[in-house]
Every structure is written in structure tokens, then in C-alpha cells.
Amino acid sequence: MAQRAAVESMPECNRVNKVEGGESALHIQDLDVPDATLRVEGERFYVSRQCLASQSPYFRALFFGGGVESSKRTIEIKGVRVQQFTVLMEHCRTSRLVLDRDNVLGVLETADFLQLERARLLCCKFLERELHLSNCLGMMAYAWQLGCTQLYAAARQVVLTHFSAIVTEEDxxxxxxxxxxxxxxxxxxxxxxxxxxxxxxxxxxxxxxxxxxxxxxxxxxxxxxxxxxxxxxxxxxxxxxxxxxxxxxxxxxxxxxxxxxxGRSMRRTSARETLFVLGGPHDQEQQALYQFHTLSGRWQSCAPLQRKNLTQYSVAAVGNVHEEQNEDNSEAWDE
Missing domain, CATH: 1.25.40.420 (Serine Threonine Protein Phosphatase 5, Tetratricopeptide repeat)
Structure with missing residues (x-):
């Protein structure tokens, strides 16, 4: 099942009224009464010019840029799909953006087209939480194409942190x-x-x-x-x-x-920021070993240690370490 999230931001337009009847149209009010109709793929959305203009340079130019559309009461918006447009109009009137794995890319691209920066940033935050080894390279290229700098930086960091695994991928x-x-x-x-x-x-x-x-x-x-x-x-x-x-x-x-x-190249900083944790029952012939990447906050399983461990667990950091004896006779080591 697709993960679903409703993300909220500071409201621009507070009061909302639904259009009576079967039309999937929205009233956006409070900064001004609805004074324009937007048509997307045959659907009508009744909106306030002032409200949308306050949130988007695209709508500001559309309604008050002196073009032909500025004098029209009904304006057709081309190049967007009604599903994504509906989600964004809902966000404009309630500051609530409903996203899931199926719609987030379409909503992001539509928000980028309509220059709805707040919705665009929320989409990028959603995608940051979805980053994985299997999609970080593609997401890095996608974010670069859209100019999503924070998403690009997050995807790039995953690639840098898990470079040894990434280089084996066909991508x-x-x-x-x-x-x-x-x-x-x-x-x-x-x-x-x-x-x-x-x-x-x-x-x-x-x-x-x-x-x-x-x-x-x-x-x-x-x-x-x-x-x-x-x-x-x-x-x-x-x-x-x-x-x-x-x-x-x-x-x-x-x-x-x-x-x-x-002979003057610097040592890579991340090589000094790796943590290893040894755990599991201490009387076993081999001990579970895990690696913690401090930059990404991710754990990775390693090949087990092929010997018994006399303590319950131990922690070692690459670099300077501090050993600490715990009450249960286990040892914790901090960098």
C-alpha cells in the first residue's frame, strides 16, 4: 500500500466554501471573494485572484500581468493534469498537502510549473524521506533537473555515504x-x-x-x-x-x-566517521557486526566476527576512542 502523508504549512487563505452541485470546483476566499474561474481538463475551479497571486508568481503574472488573461473571468490552464491541480488548489486554500508515493512526482512537477514554492518544498521533503540505495541516483538527477537543491543534496549524500554499494548498480x-x-x-x-x-x-x-x-x-x-x-x-x-x-x-x-x-591530497573526512557495533549472545562462535554511517544515520550489516566475545557487546569508532565499562560488564566506546 502506498504511503500517504498530509503535510501542512502556514495558511494563506483561511475560509473555504464548496460549490454546490456535482462539479469538482473549489472556492478560495478570504483575501478576496472568488472573482475568476480556472478550467483544467474540463473541470472548473472558482478562485480568488488575490489569494493565488499571493502564493505564486505564475498566478500573479496570469491575473495582474497585463496580458489577455488578466481581463478574462474564465481562464483555461493547459499543461497540467486535473488530479494534481486539485491537490494543489486544496493546498492553496487549506495549507494541507496530501501526498503519497503515487502522486508526489506529479504534484511536484505541477507545483514547479505553477510556481507554488511552498508545495514544491513539501514535495521535496516527502521525497527526501523516500530516499534509498535503489533510487538515490535517479532522484539526484531528477532533483537537479527540477532545480530542487535540498533534495539533490540529500540524494547526493546517500550516494556519497553508500558509494561502495552504488558503484555496483547499472545506473x-x-x-x-x-x-x-x-x-x-x-x-x-x-x-x-x-x-x-x-x-x-x-x-x-x-x-x-x-x-x-x-x-x-x-x-x-x-x-x-x-x-x-x-x-x-x-x-x-x-x-x-x-x-x-x-x-x-x-x-x-x-x-x-x-x-x-x-602528494598533498587530503584524507576523506567520512573515513573518520564510521562506527562499528558488535552484538549478539557472547558465547556464540561468531558475533553479529554492524556498521553505522554517522553522516546518514543508517545501519549496515557486516560479515560476522568469527570468534567468541567475552562481553555482552562492544562499540568501536574509527579514530580516537574512549572506553567505558558498564554495570553489566559490557564496554561502550565513544569517539
């Missing part, structure tokens, strides 16, 4: 070069070693031969101090000549990145 291969560069350049990229950054760059660039020209530009953003020798050794020894990545490695060998020679 990752469809990202433009600029987005790949933005992610690789971020200090908040949540990877312990830049092995993953190099691997992601190789995977993206080898997917399409036309991307080879971008490889050296992107690999400049990989931080060589965070590359591990075992990873490089395995990469070079196990890669076959038929592997599309082999050509990229040869390019890297022939055109060594200038930034790699400087």
Missing part, C-alpha cells in the same frame, strides 16, 4: 562525467581506501570506449595516498590483456597524473 554506468567527477572530488565520499574510487573510475570509463578520453581527468581525483598496495598488486597481476580496463591502466602508466606526484 552508476549511466551517470555523466561531471557527476562522477563531483563524487570523486568530495571529501565526504565514504570509503576507507581510494581503491574503491579507482575501481569505480575504471568501471565507468571502460563501459564505453568513448569515455577513455575522460579517464585521465577523472583519475586525477583519486587520492594516491589512500590506495593500498595489495589492491594495486592484485589489479595488475590478475588483469588480462582482453580486459577493457587494461588499456586504461596502460594510459595511466604512460600519463602519470600530475596531482599524484604532489
Amino acid at each position: 552508476f554506468l549511466s551517470l555523466p562525467k561531471e557527476t562522477i567527477a563531483d563524487l570523486l572530488a568530495s571529501d565526504d565520499l565514504s570509503i576507507h581506501k581510494d581503491d574503491m574510487a579507482l575501481e569505480a573510475t575504471l568501471r565507468w570509463a571502460s563501459f564505453d570506449p568513448k569515455r577513455e578520453e575522460h579517464f585521465l581527468e577523472l583519475v586525477e581525483l583519486v587520492r594516491p595516498e589512500s590506495l593500498s598496495l595489495p589492491f594495486i598488486t592484485e589489479l595488475l597481476t590478475r588483469m588480462k590483456s582482453s580486459d577493457p580496463r587494461a588499456k586504461l591502466i596502460c594510459m595511466l602508466n604512460e600519463h602519470f597524473p600530475a596531482s599524484w606526484s604532489l
Whole structure:
């Protein structure tokens, strides 16, 4: 069943009257009496020009911009669907916006078209709560297209926090070069070693031969101090000549990145912001291990620890830790 939410904001128009009869039309009152009729896909909505103009530059220009529509009492609105328009007119008169997973994108796009900024922001907040590994890449591109900066930032943060999982998705291969560069350049990229950054760059660039020209530009953003020798050794020894990545490695060998020679890249900040929790019955042969991403507030299951634990649970943070003994003989460690 689709999740449903009614979001409220500060009211603009307080008093509302329904039109008598079977028409799905709305009166919007209080700033002024209804003085115009809007038609959308044959449906009529009786509205106050002043009320809508106070909430939307689109309606302000429509009613008071000096155009042909300014003198009309009945105006047809094209390019929008009546279902979404009804939800938004309800929001304009009651400040209550009813959203669910089925209608939120349509309502957002209609609010964007009609320049109803408050409704637009509420839709974005709803979508932020729906962000997941499976939709964050698509949502990031969608938010960028609509200019929804907060939603874009939230989706981007999910991508940065779960980068190691995101790079295995097929959608990752469809990202433009600029987005790949933005992610690789971020200090908040949540990877312990830049092995993953190099691997992601190789995977993206080898997917399409036309991307080879971008490889050296992107690999400049990989931080060589965070590359591990075992990873490089395995990469070079196990890669076959038929592997599309082999050509990229040869390019890297022939055109060594200038930034790699400087040795001044900063450690990614998110690598110091990971928390691990060990739990479960202490007398078992293996202990459950969980990773907490502090930037996103999300938990992730890890491979269990293959040994018994003498305490009930323990917590360790990457970085400086403080050990604390609890009354139940368990240990809690804080950063």
C-alpha cells in the first residue's frame, strides 16, 4: 500500500466554501471573494485572484500581468493534469498537502510549473524521506533537473555515504562525467581506501570506449595516498590483456597524473566517521557486526566476527576512542 502523508504549512487563505452541485470546483476566499474561474481538463475551479497571486508568481503574472488573461473571468490552464491541480488548489486554500508515493512526482512537477514554492518544498521533503540505495541516483538527477537543491543534496549524500554499494548498480554506468567527477572530488565520499574510487573510475570509463578520453581527468581525483598496495598488486597481476580496463591502466602508466606526484591530497573526512557495533549472545562462535554511517544515520550489516566475545557487546569508532565499562560488564566506546 502506498504511503500517504498530509503535510501542512502556514495558511494563506483561511475560509473555504464548496460549490454546490456535482462539479469538482473549489472556492478560495478570504483575501478576496472568488472573482475568476480556472478550467483544467474540463473541470472548473472558482478562485480568488488575490489569494493565488499571493502564493505564486505564475498566478500573479496570469491575473495582474497585463496580458489577455488578466481581463478574462474564465481562464483555461493547459499543461497540467486535473488530479494534481486539485491537490494543489486544496493546498492553496487549506495549507494541507496530501501526498503519497503515487502522486508526489506529479504534484511536484505541477507545483514547479505553477510556481507554488511552498508545495514544491513539501514535495521535496516527502521525497527526501523516500530516499534509498535503489533510487538515490535517479532522484539526484531528477532533483537537479527540477532545480530542487535540498533534495539533490540529500540524494547526493546517500550516494556519497553508500558509494561502495552504488558503484555496483547499472545506473552508476549511466551517470555523466561531471557527476562522477563531483563524487570523486568530495571529501565526504565514504570509503576507507581510494581503491574503491579507482575501481569505480575504471568501471565507468571502460563501459564505453568513448569515455577513455575522460579517464585521465577523472583519475586525477583519486587520492594516491589512500590506495593500498595489495589492491594495486592484485589489479595488475590478475588483469588480462582482453580486459577493457587494461588499456586504461596502460594510459595511466604512460600519463602519470600530475596531482599524484604532489602528494598533498587530503584524507576523506567520512573515513573518520564510521562506527562499528558488535552484538549478539557472547558465547556464540561468531558475533553479529554492524556498521553505522554517522553522516546518514543508517545501519549496515557486516560479515560476522568469527570468534567468541567475552562481553555482552562492544562499540568501536574509527579514530580516537574512549572506553567505558558498564554495570553489566559490557564496554561502550565513544569517539
